[in-house]
Each structure stands twice: as C-alpha cells, then as structure tokens.
Amino acid sequence: MTASPLLLGVDFSSSPSRRKPIAMALGERVGARVRLQSLQTFDTLEALGRWLAAPGHWVGGFDLPFGLPRELVQQLGWPLAWVDCMRHYRQLSRTQIRDAFAGFCAARPAGGKFAHRATDLPAGSSPSMKWVNPPVAYMLHAGVPLLLDAGVHLPGLHAGDPARVALEAYPGLLAREVLGRRSYKSDDRARQTPERLIARKDLLTALELGSTRLGLQLQLRESQRHALVQDAQGDRLDAVLCLLQAAWTQQRHAEGDARYGLPENADPLEGWIVTA
DSSP states (O other), X not given: OOOOOEEEEEEOOSSOOSSSOEEEEEEEEETTEEEEEEEEEEXXXXXXXXXXXXXXXXXXXESSOOOOOHHHHHHHTOOSSHHHHHHHHHHSOHHHHHHHHHHHHHTSOTTOOXXXXXXXXHXXXXXXXXXXXXXXXXXXXXXXXXXXXXXXXXXXXXXXXXXXXXXXXXXXXXXXXXXXXXXXXXXXXXXXXXXXXXXXHHHHHHHHHTOSTTOOEEEOOHHHHHHHHHOTTOHHHHHHHHHHHHHHHHHHHHTTOTTTTOOTTOOTTTOOBTTO
C-alpha cells in the first residue's frame, strides 16, 4: 500500500516580499478529512523554487494561471504547443507582455477587450492575460517557469515527475460557494473590517463542517483557526482553500482518475482550474 502524498495549497505572488510573502498550506487527506499540518511562507521566488525542486511526494494546488487563452496565442502568432508557448512567454519581459496584450485589447470592442480561457467562466476567474487588478499574467510569467524548472508533473499540460504533481487552483471559486459575494479579505488596512472578519469565520466554519460540494472536511487546531481568522489579507486562508482543492484532485486520482479530476476535453494549451 503506497503512502498518501503530502498535500499543498499555494497562494502565489509574482513579487513576493517579507511583508507580502507567498503562503503555502501543507496537509494530508484521510478519507473525507483534510488535516492542516502547517503553514509556511516564502519571501522570494527562488526560495519557493528550491522547495518545489527538492525530492518529494506531493499533490499541490497553485493559485496562478497555468495557461493563456488560445484565441490570444493564435492572434499573437505564438507557439500552440503548451510547453513551447511557455518557453516563449518566459523569455519576454513584463513590459513586452504588457505591450503585446495591450495591443491585442486595443483592437477589440469595448466590453470584450480580453480573451478568456474556457475554464474562466465556470471558475469565475480573471482572464489569464490581465496585467493589472490582479496581475495574473505576471503570476503566470513568474510561476510556471518555477514548476517547469522543478520538473513537476502538470496533468493535461506537461509530463514530469509523477511524485510531484501541480494543478491550477483558484481559492475564489470555493470561497464564493460559501460566501456568495461577501468579501473576506483586503490588503488595504482601512478595508479590513469586522464584516470581513465575520466572513472569514463563516468560511472556516463551513470548511470544517464539510458543507461544500467538495465533500471534504477541514481539520484545524485551535491555534491554526485563530491564525487564519486573524489573517486579514487572507493569504494563508487562500492557501488553505487551494489545499482543499488539491485534496479533491488527489481523491479523484486515488479513485483511478489519471487526470486528477480535470475534464477530458480540457484544452491542452489553456489548462483548467481544478473543481471548476
């Protein structure tokens, strides 16, 4: 009987710092229960890259886009094979990315400036070509090369070490299922309100009760719950949401799904957000 892999959820930043680090939640699944083991932070992209490249046995959900819209890639004349497209993309500067995407948007009508991936609508996520509010295009630019260089396996996109599996997660998808349109976090201190504090408590209660469509129960120590409730920026809580999405994919794989719950028709250039 093989040991269950470590599970991780990563709330990513394309420009991490000591003040606003990358957050990682580590845990394990036993049946329908997911136990949070620890919370880690990384002040630099290099530190996360070293962690990912180390030998291990894990399944992780990462809050960053793993691909670009096919319509955009075709229009720009970039390679249509995922790994070739990502190799091209990583060679560009952020200025070159912004200029290329802004030029694409400028030629399109109001209300339809951005191209979307097929997964964006069911997930409710921002288009992966957005370079502001939030700058997910830069997150892809910073994050996917770390995964490629680490040699991890990206189901549906790129074969790598099957013991280290990375999937695209999106904490907002799970949070909205519980909270609807209620906000639970803000980087702006003035907007870190009692209402958002209550929303974080309500969200954690629902996760601990297992009352989401994932069918998984989060297990926390009292000190962990307190830390997550008090995290007004929500980075660690987002990492825990990604952890639960990773647990769902690992459960699908344990039941015989080689694609970790990704749909069979997911575009191999665009990728897919797990549980969408």
